[in-house]
Amino acid sequence: MKKICLLLPNGFEAVEASVFTDVFGWNKDVSEGSTELVTVGTRRELKCTWNFTVIPERVLSEVTVEEFDALALPGGFEQAGFYEDSFRSDVLEFIREFDKQGKIIASICVGALVVGKSGVLQGRNATTYNRSNGRRQLQLAQMGANVIPDQPVVIDRNIITSYNPSTSFDVAFALLEALTTTENANHVKRLMGFHA
Known part of the structure; x- marks a missing residue:
């Protein structure tokens, strides 16, 4: 069983987190069943970008990188405290350790800025939010x-x-x-109504 840590800092964007819960939920319950996603928050109760409240299954201080095969990280909004929470030293060290162990790190939109802040994108190809006159991409550079x-x-x-919520x-x-196979990913896409 492959285990995915969905890391949720305060101020994260709900839609960017929900795709991971849905895709891996569909894989676990309707497809081959080889994955398990665990929501891990930076605190016990989180507010999303637009005040949607979430209670994660676990908090960061309760988990280790060794428990997981991959890390998933949504983006969020500065006004909602996303960077203040996600740029914490424990979050950045958690990301560094995933990379050190060669485990997959998947981020959406400005989630890449958190990965970049950890230092693991030095000299590596990446992207982040592509609007706002390229301000966030410049920040990542x-x-x-x-x-x-x-x-x-x-x-x-x-x-x-990736470069935006789309x-x-x-x-x-x-x-x-x-984490699985191309065939399995395409199967889940078809089950969810995507053309694969």
């Missing part, structure tokens, strides 16, 4: 990443990044494919 500005999803070895399902399916 200043963190040492080689930003690919016009590519919706960028995969560099074990790290998946790519959310693409990232979730890319992670499912990496």
Whole structure:
């Protein structure tokens, strides 16, 4: 069984987290059943970008990288405290350890900025939010990443990044494919009504 940590900082964007819960839920209950997703919060109760409240299954202080095969990280909004929470030293160290162990890290939109802040994108290809005059992509470049500005999803070895919320399902399916098989990912896509 492959285990995925869905890391939820305060201020995360709900839609970007829900794609992981749905894709991996469908795989677990309707398809081959080889994956389990665990929601891990930076605190016991989280507020999403627009005040949707979430209670994660576990908190960061209760888990170790060794328990998981992959890390999934949604983006969020500065006004909702996303960067304040996600740039914490324990979050950044958690990401560094996933990369050190060669485990997959999948982020959506500005989730890549958290990955970049950890230092693991130094000299590696990545992308992040592509609107707002490229401000967030410039920020990621200043963190040492080689930003690919016009590519919706960028995969560099074990790290998946994407450039806005519209790519959310693409990232979730890319992670499912990496943890299972292309055939299985396409099967889940078809079950969910996507053309595969």
